[in-house]
Amino acid sequence: xxxxxxxxxxxxxxxxxxxxxxxxxxxxxxxxxxxxxxxxxxxxxxxxxxxxxxxxxxxxxxxxxxxxxxxxxxxxxxxxxxxxxxxxxxxxxxxxxxxxxxxxxxxxxxxxxxxxxxxxxxxxxxxxxxxxxxxxxxxxxxxxxxxxxxxxxxxxxxxxxxxxxxxxxxxxxxxxxxxxxxxxxxxxxxxxxxxxxxxxxxxxxxxxxxxxxxxxxxxxxxxxxxxxxxxxxxxxxxxxxxxxxxxxxxxxxxxxxxxxxxxxxxxxxxxxxxxxxxxxxxxxxxxxxxxxxxxxxxxxxxxxxxxxxxxxxxxxxxxxxxxxxxxxxxxxxxxxxxxxxxx
Amino acid sequence: xxxxxxxxxxxxxxxxxxxxxxxxxxxxxxxxxxxxxxxxxxxxxxxxxxxxxxxxxxxxxxxxxxxxxxxxxxxxxxxxxxxxxxxxxxxxxxxxxxxxxxxxxxxxxxxxxxxxxxxxxxxxxxxxxxxxxxxxxxxxxxxxxxxxxxxxxxxxxxxxxxxxxxxxxxxxxxxxxxxxxxxxxxxxxxxxxxxxxxxxxxxxxxxxxxxxxxxxxxxxxxxxxxxxxxxxxxxxxxxxxxxxxxxxxxxxxxxxxxxxxxxxxxxxxxxxxxxxxxxxxxxxxxxxxxxxxxxxxxxxxxxxxxxxxxxxxxxxxxxxxxxxxxxxxxxxxxxxxxxxxxx
DNA sequence: TTTCAACACGCAATCGATTTCGTTGCGATT
DNA sequence: AATCGCAACGAAATCGATTGCGTGTTGAAA
Numbered sequence: 128x129x130x131x132x133x134x135x136x137x138x139x140x141x142x143x144x145x146x147x148x149x150x151x152x153x154x155x156x157x158x159x160x161x162x163x164x165x166x167x168x169x170x171x172x173x174x175x176x177x178x179x180x181x182x183x184x185x186x187x188x189x190x191x192x193x194x195x196x197x198x199x200x201x202x203x204x205x206x207x208x209x210x211x212x213x214x215x216x217x218x219x220x221x222x223x224x225x226x227x228x229x230x231x232x233x234x235x236x237x238x239x240x241x242x243x244x245x246x247x248x249x250x251x252x253x254x255x256x257x258x259x260x261x262x263x264x265x266x267x268x269x270x271x272x273x274x275x276x277x278x279x280x281x282x283x284x285x286x287x288x289x290x291x292x293x294x295x296x297x298x299x300x301x302x303x304x305x306x307x308x309x310x311x312x313x314x315x316x317x318x319x320x321x322x323x324x325x326x327x328x329x330x331x332x333x334x335x336x337x338x339x340x341x342x343x344x345x346x347x348x349x350x351x352x353x354x355x356x357x358x359x360x361x362x363x364x365x366x367x368x369x370x371x372x373x374x375x376x377x378x379x380x381x382x383x384x385x386x387x388x389x390x391x392x393x394x395x396x397x398x399x400x401x402x403x404x405x406x407x408x409x410x411x412x413x414x415x416x417x418x419x420x421x422x423x424x425x426x427x428x429x430x431x432x433x434x435x436x437x438x439x440x441x442x443x444x445x446x447x448x449x450x451x452x453x454x455x456x457x458x459x460x461x462x463x464x465x466x467x468x469x470x
Numbered sequence: 471x472x473x474x475x476x477x478x479x480x481x482x483x484x485x486x487x488x489x490x491x492x493x494x495x496x497x498x499x500x501x502x503x504x505x506x507x508x509x510x511x512x513x514x515x516x517x518x519x520x521x522x523x524x525x526x527x528x529x530x531x532x533x534x535x536x537x538x539x540x541x542x543x544x545x546x547x548x549x550x551x552x553x554x555x556x557x558x559x560x561x562x563x564x565x566x567x568x569x570x571x572x573x574x575x576x577x578x579x580x581x582x583x584x585x586x587x588x589x590x591x592x593x594x595x596x597x598x599x600x601x602x603x604x605x606x607x608x609x610x611x612x613x614x615x616x617x618x619x620x621x622x623x624x625x626x627x628x629x630x631x632x633x634x635x636x637x638x639x640x641x642x643x644x645x646x647x648x649x650x651x652x653x654x655x656x657x658x659x660x661x662x663x664x665x666x667x668x669x670x671x672x673x674x675x676x677x678x679x680x681x682x683x684x685x686x687x688x689x690x691x692x693x694x695x696x697x698x699x700x701x702x703x704x705x706x707x708x709x710x711x712x713x714x715x716x717x718x719x720x721x722x723x724x725x726x727x728x729x730x731x732x733x734x735x736x737x738x739x740x741x742x743x744x745x746x747x748x749x750x751x752x753x754x755x756x757x758x759x760x761x762x763x764x765x766x767x768x769x770x771x772x773x774x775x776x777x778x779x780x781x782x783x784x785x786x787x788x789x790x791x792x793x794x795x796x797x798x799x800x801x802x803x804x805x806x807x808x809x810x811x812x813x
Numbered sequence: 814t815t816t817c818a819a820c821a822c823g824c825a826a827t828c829g830a831t832t833t834c835g836t837t838g839c840g841a842t843t
Numbered sequence: 844a845a846t847c848g849c850a851a852c853g854a855a856a857t858c859g860a861t862t863g864c865g866t867g868t869t870g871a872a873a
Binding site (some may be wrong): 177179180202205208239245272273386414415 | 524525544545548552566569582585586611
């Protein structure tokens with residue numbers, strides 16, 4: 128078991144100084160061609176790799192990006208991560224991913240951990256609990272220490288920093304409009320409680336779409352789900368005996384659960400009830416019938432997010448402190464769940 | 471923007487030495503009660519946090535675990551990560567996740583990166599390409615440098631290290647037996663090409679189950695899919711006009727794709743054809759009909775894996791070099807896809 | 814022979830924190 | 844008065860790598 132080889136050891140073996148070794152490896156012309164070759168050969172032989180920790184300490188930068196997301200078991204977030212990694216790696220950064228598990232405390236812990244030397248900047252989508260408590264001192268503190276932060280998807284309006292979001296209102300509106308356009312007139316909405324920002328916004332879009340069609344919003348057709356873990360019961364009770372011809376669900380889980388409930392009630396999709404979801408994940412794609420949905424373009428979102436952060440990290444001087452909010456276009460993906468046969 | 475405060479700055483402000491500050495903060499009784507209080511108060515005020523990088527350099531350990539997985543957009547791996555994080559955090563470790571995107575080169579890069587100071591040990595499930603090339607010098611080198619490595623799921627037999635796997639053969643066997651037990655006699659298998667270890671093993675289990683029932687293996691009923699991205703066509707061609715009453719698919723994607731193809735062919739599940747998948751992900755759970763499947767208990771797998779690694783990391787001396795292979799039980803989850811109505 | 818570049822290399826500071834081993838100063842003991 | 848012991852603190856090495864600057868050696872020019 129040969130331990131990691133350091134400059135010091137190479138120096139001793141070759142009977143030169145540490146500085147000479149370092150310079151030789153970097154190809155400095157300060158060192159004679161002869162010595163340079165010798166050192167390089169030796170380093171190759173022993174598979175020398177500079178110690179990242181030491182480099183980070185010296186350079187005061189780690190070349191890594193910290194990513195904190197609410198849950199890693201979530202297709203949308205993983206696609207975003209894909210985009211982040213793509214851009215990060217292309218720019219010589221690597222990525223540390225931490226999940227907060229939707230816990231406020233763990234989010235704070237993760238930030239402190241990464242902030243104390245492990246990352247140069249942050250990409251974060253806040254935990255459910257954080258949105259609920261509306262407490263974001265930890266993010267503010269991190270920013271005050273001079274670390275750039277970019278938020279995505281679940282952002283906090285009060286914080287002044289770069290953000291990448293989708294236009295959830297328009298997404299919700301276009302989903303609902305799509306149903307209306309397909310002839311639906313009694314469209315139910317299955318959404319989250321209001322403190323989840325994206326749920327609230329998509330709900331807003333739903334209402335706008337109805338208004339644009341001069342249809343009055345009927346609160347009896349709106350279900351706000353508190354406890355996601357047994358949303359099935361809520362949806363079952365909600366849809367029971369309800370006279371509807373369309374459903375807009377603000378996420379995949381609600382959508383497929385609604386589909387199942389409808390089927391149990393003897394309704395067929397899309398003939399009796401058309402259905403639109405949100406987030407273009409594997410569920411929507413593979414479900415039978417496949418689900419029309421609003422795509423958030425997660426990969427693109429990740430790419431833009433990472434690029435914003437890297438721009439901030441690499442702008443040499445404090446420059447102009449300007450913060451952007453990038454809005455990623457959503458697009459409606461039409462699939463079987465809104466496609467009446469013969470259409 | 472107050473920059474991060476260091477020991478040095480505190481020392482200067484309080485007009486004491488760096489060592490005094492350090493000792494005071496650690497509550498050393500070498501320092502007078504008076505000074506201790508002063509330093510602590512000051513540190514609290516300025517929100518001092520020791521720099522992790524410096525600590526890592528000094529202690530020659532980072533207290534972080536590097537995890538390398540083939541793809542992060544994969545429900546099974548994310549559940550494993552959940553288990554890893556749980557155990558790691560409970561033991562004061564944090565977790566860095568890198569995805570190799572099933573690329574051999576990226577896997578090597580990631581390892582080198584993390585090995586050069588960023589992590590104390592590794593948890594890895596190798597990329598598809600790595601299995602195909604059967605090249606694992608990078609893992610061997612890392613181990614030779616004294617870094618503990620634990621492999622899970624997609625392991626490499628030749629490497630001597632801790633491993634956590636499931637018994638894929640038995641999993642495949644029990645899935646197939648379940649179909650046979652439910653009366654199926656012509657069971658098709660949809661699997662991967664042979665160099666994917668888990669596919670090969672599950673295939674073996676399939677054959678064993680048939681043999682136990684004295685049914686001859688019919689190669690016409692076995693489909694080995696090379697190109698996952700358009701498995702739909704392959705499966706379509708494969709199932710066309712085939713006289714079968716059961717299908718065992720070695721992963722979720724193959725299972726739902728088969729379900730769709732069967733439906734297009736006018737067959738119903740489970741009445742005409744029963745279906746069993748592998749991996750208990752969201753697809754299996756939410757599909758209609760919900761899919762019977764073999765659960766790999768990803769969380770538990772992650773927990774065991776992390777525990778093995780931490781044990782290796784914390785055993786003080788080189789001790790006994792012994793390596794375990796832990797086999798996680800699989801369990802068959804029965805759902806609608808094998809449950810004939812009225813059963 | 815003297816002088817002066819140029820060359821090739823080493824010293825030492827630095828990043829931030831820890832820790833061992835001194836080194837003060839002061840009261841107490843003999 | 845000399846010595847001892849203890850309390851309280853500082854200097855410096857250390858982890859691994861980088862880099863500006865100083866220095867010794869050499870050859871060649873004057």
